[in-house]
Amino acid sequence: MRPSCSFCGKSCFASLPKGTPFHIMSAYEPVTLAATCMEGRAFEKTRIGYNYDDIREFLEKRSKEPSKTELFKLGQEVEEWLKDPSKLAGVKPGSGVKPD
DSSP, X not given: OOOOOTTTSSOOEXXXXXXXXXXXXXXXXXXXXXXXXXXXXXXXXXXXXXXXXHHHHHHHHHHTSOOHHHHHHHHHHHHHHHHOGGGGTTOOTTSOOOOO
């Protein structure tokens, strides 16, 4: 059973999500729960420097970053285009258009 929040009186806590950065997990140690109610989030932001919203925002931004595979493919496209720059007219890297 999870503890009750001293702000909302409910069990508003959520486990720190998978992928939470080490520096944020370290700030929460030894606790692995974050408050999700408005007052609890405000308290954690003031006391710890982070809150559940910050963690979710960080993870969302990171999920939108290109994967290593996507970056590798983009690098291959750029290398091909550098061999013959005349083929670049109007073509942007990552567009999926291959040089002739």
